[in-house]
Amino acid sequence: MSSYQEILQNNNLKATHQRIAILEAIDHAGHIDVDKLFKNLRKHFPTLALGTMYRNLSEMSDKHILLEVTLPGQKVKYELKKEPHIHLVCNWCGKIEDRILDIEDKIKECEEENDFTVLDSNIVFTGLCKKCQDQKKV
Amino acid sequence: MSSYQEILQNNNLKATHQRIAILEAIDHAGHIDVDKLFKNLRKHFPTLALGTMYRNLSEMSDKHILLEVTLPGQKVKYELKKEPHIHLVCNWCGKIEDRILDIEDKIKECEEENDFTVLDSNIVFTGLCKKCQDQKKV
């Protein structure tokens, strides 16, 4: 369990207030896009520059501290990189949930059949979450 | 096997030269982003407007004629919607390949464990294609 400060320093990045605030805000939100993030941070950090946001989101993604979550027709969202997981996205309420799903067998299958070395995977299932299933029944 | 004209008309879209050219170009390229598509089409279609491109890519995606392929750190790419498939993306040469992979069991598993109704899936494996594996050995 390492602090944001440690995470940054382990990646040769100075632990600036701005970076720590960005990581805190992303961790708190779960998945968040540039605009929402910027508006949230500005409240407590009025001088934060948009360029600083873009630069840091990009740097921290390059260093695998953050992960970009891309969904068709939506702005890129950022999340803290933790254990590998898939995303469940509700078409109705838009909520994004993280779930663990073991897909080692599928990766093996894919590698053997295609002469392809899989290094990473990105899986999104879209559909209806519990709450929205229930509401649509009513 | 239906023509572009039929596909468009079945979706209540007029079969304009522009739309047919866009579909042809995407089909030919496999996966292509707005800029490359526009530059290609302009060669044979000098009056094509960028707004027309954006409008049509968006409309045809809404109608599920096209599919947006989103990969972190890259521009959105478009492909013709055909049978469901996953994407293999080579980290080294960037090539995107389509592959069939049966994941019904994983979807079932995910639905049962999470009270989530899966309607669609989007799977990307990134790694090294055959050609690039070989080249890195040398």
Add this chain to the structure above:
DNA sequence: ACTTAAATAGGAATTATTCCTATTTAAAAA
């Protein structure tokens, strides 16, 4: 051919992202 609703071209307006540089700051050294 005629009609008409839909689509386009072209460009303006808006939004998103990157770039530039003087100033500030984190953190290592003294």
Add this chain to the structure above:
DNA sequence: TTTTTAAATAGGAATAATTCCTATTTAAGT
């Protein structure tokens, strides 16, 4: 603790991406 310095930031300009507007054109039904 102060000093030093390379790295990072703020602020704004520049560029790129996308959407919007409207007069004109066109697909396709009559």
